[in-house]
Amino acid sequence: MTFTHSIHPFKSISPDLLPGIAKIHLEDAGLLSRLGYPFVLRYFENAIKDGQAFGFYARDDETGEIMGFSLASPEPSALTSKLTEDKAWFVKNIFKVVFTRPLAFLQMLVSSVTIRGQMYEPNTIECVYFTVDPKFRGRGLGRALQKSLMDEGRKRGYKKIYASVETWNTPSLKATQANGFRIIKTFREGIYRRHRLESEL
Ligand SMILES: CC(C)(COP(=O)(O)OP(=O)(O)OC[C@H]1O[C@@H](n2cnc3c(N)ncnc32)[C@H](O)[C@@H]1OP(=O)(O)O)[C@@H](O)C(=O)NCCC(=O)NCCS
Numbered sequence: 001m002t003f004t005h006s007i008h009p010f011k012s013i014s015p016d017l018l019p020g021i022a023k024i025h026l027e028d029a030g031l032l033s034r035l036g037y038p039f040v041l042r043y044f045e046n047a048i049k050d051g052q053a054f055g056f057y058a059r060d061d062e063t064g065e066i067m068g069f070s071l072a073s074p075e076p077s078a079l080t081s082k083l084t085e086d087k088a089w090f091v092k093n094i095f096k097v098v099f100t101r102p103l104a105f106l107q108m109l110v111s112s113v114t115i116r117g118q119m120y121e122p123n124t125i126e127c128v129y130f131t132v133d134p135k136f137r138g139r140g141l142g143r144a145l146q147k148s149l150m151d152e153g154r155k156r157g158y159k160k161i162y163a164s165v166e167t168w169n170t171p172s173l174k175a176t177q178a179n180g181f182r183i184i185k186t187f188r189e190g191i192y193r194r195h196r197l198e199s200e201l
Helices: 015-025 031-035 037-049 076-084 087-100 102-117 141-155 170-178
Strands: 005-009 054-060 066-073 124-132 160-166 182-189 192-200
Touching (some): 005 141, 015 037, 031 037, 031 102, 066 141, 076 124, 124 141, 124 170, 141 160, 160 170, 170 192
Antiparallel strands (some): 005 054
C-alpha cells in the first residue's frame, strides 16, 4: 500500500488532534504510556505550549489521519515535571496509578532519580519521543520524523542530539542509527535496559 503524507510542526496542531497523538503514543513501551492515557494526553497538551520543546507530526494527505509524531527538548525533565504543576489533577491521577499499576509507579520513582542524574549539556537536545502508528510503520516515516527534529534543532543552533532507546527496540535503533546516531553507552533504568545514543547536528 502506498500513502502520501506531509510533515507539520507540532506548534500548529489543532488541540482536537491531541487525543489522536496520545492514542498513537500509547503504542510506545515507555513509562509515560504505562502511566496511562490521562498522563499521555496531559503531557502532549503541555508539550505544545512549552517554549523550548518542538516537534512534528505526519498526516495522511488523503484521509487527514495522524500517522506519527516526534518531539525534542533541550530540557526533557522540565517537560515531565509539568505533569505535577496542577497538584489536584496529579494527586488524583497518580493515586489511581498506585492502585491499578503499582509497577509503573515504582518505575516512575526510579526514572525520576535516573533522569535527575543525567547531565544536560548546553546547546544539546534530546529526541524525547518518536512514534508511528503501527499501520504506517516500516516505510521510513519514523526516520523522517526524527530527521525533522535534527534539521530543526540545527536551525535553532543546537550542536548535538541525544536519544535513549531500549536495547530490544530494533526498529527504533535502526531508524536512529540510519539518522547518524551512535551508541555511547548502555545503562539500566529500573525495568528498562537502554542504549544512550548521540549525533552531531
Ligand atoms: C520506532 C518507530 C518510530 C519506527 O517507525 P518506522 O516508521 O517503522 O521507522 P522506519 O521505517 O523509518 O525505520 C524502521 C527500521 O526498522 C526496521 N524494522 C522494523 N521492524 C523490524 C523488526 N521487527 N526487526 C528488525 N527490523 C525492523 C525497518 O525495516 C526499518 O529499517 P530499514 O530502514 O533499514 O528498512 C516505530 O517502530 C514505533 O512507533 N515504535 C513504537 C514507539 C517507539 O518505540 N518509539 C521509539 C522510542 S525510543
